[in-house]
Amino acid sequence: MSLTSSRANYIAILLGLIFWFLFLTSRRVKRYIIVLLLIFSTLAIILVPQKIYSGFNSIFSLLSTISNVTEGSSMQIRINLIKNSMQFIAESFGFGIGTGNSEHYMQLFGKYPTHTIINIHNWWIEMMVNYGIFIFIGYLLIYFGLIFYLYKIFKDAAGNSRMIAEALCSALVAFFLASISPSSQITLNYLWLLFAFAIGFINYWRSANLSSINPINRRKTNERNVRTNMEEI
Template sequence: MAFISVKIAVALFVLYFIAVLFLVVFKPWIFPLSFPVIVLYLLIISSFFGAAIFNVKIGPVSLFPYRMLYIVMVFVFALYFIKEKTFLDWENNRIKPVLLFHLFWLFYACASLAWVRSLKVGLLDFIFLAIGVSLIFFAVFLLNERKHFLHIFYIWILMFTFLILIGLWNHFTRHHLPISRINVAPLYQQGIPTAVFVNENDYASFIAVSFFFLLAFIHRIPSFFLKGIGFIVLVLSLYVLLLTSSRANDIAIGLGVLVWFLFLTDRLVKKRLIIAGTGALILFREKALEFFSRFEQGLHSLNTAGNTSVDIRTNLIKNSLLFFEKSFGFGIGSGNAEFYLAHFSHYPTGGIINVHNWWVEILVNYGMFVFVGYLLIYIWTIVQLCKLFQRTLRYEKMVCEGLIGGMIAFSFSCISPSSQISLNYLWLLFAFSFAFIHFQRKKDHSNELIRSNRGVNHGQAFE
């Protein structure tokens, strides 16, 4: 017990140190902020590190900064709700269907525990889901000023840069954080970067999504110095991504860049990019051919029989769809895909028991209702962000541009990790997007009311 107490004390001290460092470094920006928003910022920063930094095992529970700050955030959120009745202004909420769907998802996941085969796995999955959904609620109700979104956007870019540097450190020194699977991998794999993630697929998916935040920053920021720094990090991120050998994320970035080029840049930028791209192709012809060959091989391998990795992933999907069919479309229950793949697989998966496809994982675990709702909300989010992109100003357009690229890349990046539900950046991406849409809709609604009141007052004055 004394040893556990020491661990808790050290963990709390580290958390306190992180909080103080954050307050000192970002003092000019955070003092005007409310206390719940400051805690949310700290929670978001810690979410990028997850269990990789200062992970203390206390019995069956792992304690690390993100979980400790999450508990603090829950209490702070609850206290402010009790103290200020207007804190959760539900009546004026502009994205009620989105929030109601996530509440329904939580309720359905909880109800599904009644028919799961493995209650332990189901409860763990439900906890991850509850933490992710609550992050969405924190963001939607707390982020209600323009500066909040710029702060989180910059935090994301800074964390992305830091994690790219960790990935380069992994590759060149062959050293890895304790959480990484590479620590027990064969010698020839020691140069594969994983940063703060368990494996390279999780890391590559994070890079694919975050890439577009930095791309939007380079595109919209006026400072040429910051553009240059950003471009260097962007190139390094592509290099690290290639080291992970994640084909799905190569395609994710390719698709995202294509959408960005076609729909999110103006004619002048397109012209400059074509000229610069042509010059780069001439100067670095061999590297360019190597990259395009790799991209083509990635596309080809996803549809080629005889590839062991692809065959296994195909069988994982076939097994999952079989389980879904036998559940009559209601799903096998929270998190139980892994248990079913381990015990009831019809097609061979080489001992792999994770679905490795977020879309299929939602379908098999939670059934048709949740899957269709999630898919519709995903499409709705991209459509709403595209609409906002057309009418926002420079810095809000930058945030919007990064979110659109990240959401587009997510369509393929989410089929790379073994499971997405415990990956914090997934929930943060959606929370950020929902909160931004909510903020813009509330602002539009307020402007409409102001215009309406002016019209009434003008009419009364005229009479």
């Protein structure tokens, strides 16, 4: 991230931290974090003010380029890549142009100038262009479903399972923006490992939870039946 100066990655990390702070920490932990941040920020400003200023200045300068949409700028090229992609989707009636064809179409049929950049650089748009709207919607359902189940596990679990759910949930949330930085995600192993680990952990939790809950449910049902029978007698 520091080598490529990726703005999307900076924002993705910030998004993941905000999600973790708001939804995955207790009130007591939130208070501790705020107090520690105030203490360390005060000490850093007092001891190394120049480095703090230089760091914030670099970050703000990098993020300020997002608003630069002049012709030939990075943001303008990304916007035109998305415009061309929407054009391809419309012309294919939402069914997509086929796996791996986005660069070929971008090079030959793109109406908006991308200055020799033919890779979409956006995982979500790339998925929709190549595979169509219906597969894209299915992928979104799986993605948000994983986040939902992991958050639910985080609320119900304890110990190591709670920590694993917390880490996976935060990683998937951060992935939403981090995935628009690389040229392509489909060949990156860690993407599929993340999804596989999340699905595997959810299945493990459900299996372990069902095996531990079912006997309890049966016992409660038996107790209710006994009470009902006693009342009838």
